[in-house]
Amino acid sequence: MHQAACSDVDLVDQIMAGMPIVGDIASSHRWAADRKPHADHLSVESLRSRAWEFRSKVLRAIKRAPVTEHSPKVWEATLEDVAEGAAVGPFFQESEVSEFVGDDHWIPTQRFEVVQKNKVRGVDSATSNGINMATVVTEKLELPSTDANVAVIKWLRSRLPDKPLRGWVLDERRAYRQVPISPGHRKWSVVALKDPSTGKVAFFVMVGHSFGLVSAVYNYNRRSAAITDILRRVFSVVHWWLGARFDQQKLQLCPDPTILGVTYDLEQYLLKIKKSRKKELFDEISMILEHEELSPGQAGKLRGKLMFGASQLWGKVGRAFLRALSDRQYSRKTMDTALTPALIYSLYKWQWHSTSKH
Template identity: 25%
Template sequence: MQEVSEGVLEGPLTEQQVEERYGGAWIPVRRFGVWQSSSGKQKLRPIDDYSENKANLAFGYADKIALRALDQLVCSVRLWMQQVLADGKVAIELSDGSCLRGSIHPCWREEGRLLELAALDLRAAYKQFPLSPKSRALSVLVLKNPVSKEVACFEAKALPFGGTASVVHFNRAARLLWAIGQHLHVCWLNFFDDYPILTPRVLAGSTKQTLKALVDLLGFDCSWEKWQDFSTRATMLGVEVDLSDVASVGVRIRNKEGRAGQVVSTVEELLRKESMPARELLSVMGRIQFADAQVMGRTGRLALAEIRRWSRNHVDRVTVGRELMEAFGSLPTGSQVGRSQDSYVKGTSTSAIIRSLLVSYERIESNGASWPWFARVRRYCQGARGEARRVSMSHDRQGTL
């Protein structure tokens, strides 16, 4: 009833009252709960099943949501450090093909080059946006009273969590907030309701004040009680990003505390079972995929492809046979999932041969920590028939490029 008092739901209504309101042209929606971890605590998140009542099938969209916040964060740090550590001149090629040139002020080459991070997220994000009155007939939640055992109806007045249309419409508003912040010269990124923020240490206080004024002016409700002040290390988007040694080592990224152990224990538990519900397999696969994306190897990707193929067999229960056990068994171990990952300065090449070598070294990553690096050898240092490039392997992950 908390959502009723907040104005998110209207009710309880009887089935007869809903019939009188919509003349029979309405669709019931089932709600179920999913346990999720948030800030180290378990909470029950209500999900409205718009797939079951076919409402999601009636919605189509042409928008493509680009969710590359973590990649963009690493690229932004890389670009900043490249410029401040250079010879004092800036040369940045813009998207329109032009080149931005200038000189770096001395203060940015000293304390100004130190970068810090923070994260801001919207509170009850979907519930901040109203549902069109024309769509409320398709959003009538039907719940059973645990005391009287009678069925009660609740009409949704805000974007429901579980509707495909909610995802698209919410992201339009979330991306609008991000775009306005960009015009205020705030270096921040957007991933659904999360906003990773990057700022020079000397501007940390100003950046926070600017963002607070912006969200208050536009009427967005943010979870300021979760705010952690700017620091060289911050947890965002489910991972921990470390910039403490960014000038000498680079950006370090690791799964946040507890996630690696949770993924490994879940896989070990599944390997002991003979079968599992298909829905449970999909849920576990989502956790593994999130963690494996941080590991940055190809082995886990191939294993996930096999597991995904099994989950699409359209059966209620999936038998854990030899092939599925091998797929789970080839996933990264706890040490691989939990360890910090250094960000490559480049990580690719225009040469097909070098790209194939990079893929080979990625496979080596599954057996132990390694760091491939490439050195250009000047012509006068080569022998008569020496190679122009040499490929070396360093077992020290803190090596430099």
């Protein structure tokens, strides 16, 4: 870490010991200080004292939730977490969980299914049970942007005008799961869901971070940023030093690598959207324009899908065309679904953007 001039000098020790997920999230000393407790913030003491209340609330929600055709996939993925060492379980008795975490005041998080195109993802809702409410972020996270990537490409192109450029992309396997949780905080990392074969509520103790924890975003990005420091400054592939495992099936070494849905064409020097995502967006917008209807809920979902384009490709121009969708999403007239002139103009502009090259 010293040779890489990494400012996050405590990271290795904290990874070895496990990282906290509630209370003050440890600082990386990399990003600007920004202590922002949630509007209805809970202290860790309050969270622990209300553990029985939150546990009862979560268990009631899980018992009401039906077993669906997608439930087996979420269950299988959770068992894969166990097989890979990111979780321990299943436990079918609350007393078993108490014994494992060493505390009766533990709080479960409901794991529910989210269907995304052709796959099902298990997501842990850590807001309704107070976990995220008791999390205090101490820094303002700053992530690399498409602009930074483009600046690097321009710099390389200016110095190597006759050399073909290639992109190398490593995709971490279950990235959040690879970052360990402090043993003392495992009472806050219990996830619960139904065993689809029996309908019984099962508990798993996550020893790696879950998707849905506010702390996971910050704790993971600390390690990711440190790996980048080492790759850049020591100039050797040492990602194994910090425990990162990469998915070989998602490895990219090509002239047109894709990062978060944005393709960097290093031969034509263009930014592009993945064809599949472009078609999906174009078809959805076309359907809305054809039927001339857009509900607040649908506007919110479409706005979420278009946010990546606004942030990654089109900057302030793209954000301007999101305004009409935002107005409809938060409209108090929930029964008003007719397209306004502003919505029509916005949707046509998004259609044009989704078919153009940049």
